[in-house]
Amino acid sequence: MDDKIYFTYQHIHKLVHKLVQDIISSGFTFDCIVAIGTGGFIPARIFKTYLNKPIFTVGIQYYDENNNPSESPRKIQWIDEVERKLKGKRILLVDEIDDSRTTLVFCLNELLHHEPKQVAIAVIHNKKKIKNADFPHEVVYFCGEYIEDKWVEYPWSALDIDEHDRCAAINEYT
Amino acid sequence: MDDKIYFTYQHIHKLVHKLVQDIISSGFTFDCIVAIGTGGFIPARIFKTYLNKPIFTVGIQYYDENNNPSESPRKIQWIDEVERKLKGKRILLVDEIDDSRTTLVFCLNELLHHEPKQVAIAVIHNKKKIKNADFPHEVVYFCGEYIEDKWVEYPWSALDIDEHDRCAAINEYT
Numbered sequence: 001m002d003d004k005i006y007f008t009y010q011h012i013h014k015l016v017h018k019l020v021q022d023i024i025s026s027g028f029t030f031d032c033i034v035a036i037g038t039g040g041f042i043p044a045r046i047f048k049t050y051l052n053k054p055i056f057t058v059g060i061q062y063y064d065e066n067n068n069p070s071e072s073p074r075k076i077q078w079i080d081e082v083e084r085k086l087k088g089k090r091i092l093l094v095d096e097i098d099d100s101r102t103t104l105v106f107c108l109n110e111l112l113h114h115e116p117k118q119v120a121i122a123v124i125h126n127k128k129k130i131k132n133a134d135f136p137h138e139v140v141y142f143c144g145e146y147i148e149d150k151w152v153e154y155p156w157s158a159l160d161i162d163e164h165d166r167c168a169a170i171n172e173y174t
Numbered sequence: 175m176d177d178k179i180y181f182t183y184q185h186i187h188k189l190v191h192k193l194v195q196d197i198i199s200s201g202f203t204f205d206c207i208v209a210i211g212t213g214g215f216i217p218a219r220i221f222k223t224y225l226n227k228p229i230f231t232v233g234i235q236y237y238d239e240n241n242n243p244s245e246s247p248r249k250i251q252w253i254d255e256v257e258r259k260l261k262g263k264r265i266l267l268v269d270e271i272d273d274s275r276t277t278l279v280f281c282l283n284e285l286l287h288h289e290p291k292q293v294a295i296a297v298i299h300n301k302k303k304i305k306n307a308d309f310p311h312e313v314v315y316f317c318g319e320y321i322e323d324k325w326v327e328y329p330w331s332a333l334d335i336d337e338h339d340r341c342a343a344i345n346e347y348t
Contacts, residue, residue, distance in 0.1 A: 009183035
């Protein structure tokens with residue numbers, strides 16, 4: 001067994017459901033979802049099933065094709081006419097993982113320029129590690145589960161989904 | 175058993191893999207993926223695993239919250255600076271289903287205004303039914319599988335993913 005953590009689609013789907021319940025319990029309400037692409041696309045789409053709000057996406061590239069972090073995150077796509085769409089709104093910013101926190105803080109700062117009313121962050125996983133950056137204290141934070149600082153294999157990145165699910169089946173997290 | 179078709183995440187993942195093989199066999203190459211949101215988000219993210227190209231997303235709303243089609247599709251989000259990003263490019267336009275074809279043709283026509291070099295469409299499913307609109311003949315079309323004209327339940331729309339998977343397990347398509 002390699003030293004990676006494998007998650008099934010079903011596990012991710014249930015974690016989003018749990019996150020939704022946490023968000024509802026917290027009293028935080030929001031007008032729209034901003035999904036950080038490409039990792040946030042699948043979690044955000046599942047969120048929409050439980051909390052039917054429009055999804056905007058932003059495309060951010062931080063890791064290069066060899067999975068090494070680049071100097072700083074780079075925008076692949078941003079939201080058109082952001083001020084009109086985000087100003088005064090309550091936003092749920094969704095990504096799959098809070099790893100070094102660099103991408104999340106980059107996106108968050110970009111969003112905050114557009115004067116939303118409030119922003120909450122929802123991630124499926126938070127790696128237990130020292131982060132490169134901090135969130136402003138006014139930002140609400142939701143996390144599906146905390147995990148060890150190991151390489152994570154998400155189901156959508158599987159070349160062979162059957163083999164992926166077999167690896168996940170012998171993984172304590174599933 | 176209700177008269178719906180249920181698909182598991184694993185089935186969708188494998189259909190995307192098959193589509194990728196079809197696309198490679200066809201000789202069609204592309205520079206970027208345009209995902210039609212929100213149905214195309216999950217298929218597009220899986221495409222990226224096999225064919226690592228940037229994903230742009232467009233948000234289109236055609237069905238209202240009661241799942242009734244509105245008068246015409248409406249843009250929720252479009253691509254910033256589209257001309258620079260899409261002009262002269264080969265685009266793979268991705269959505270989950272070719273149902274009435276209205277949304278696909280709407281998006282296609284919008285994209286064609288920006289003078290891409292070529293556009294191919296890739297959908298997971300094509301419903302065997304009379305369509306409301308036709309594609310221009312120069313557009314290449316890829317489809318994972320043809321299905322009956324029944325209501326489709328995708329896994330990402332499941333309120334209870336275990337119950338969804340049980341329904342899919344007794345479904346001929348899985």
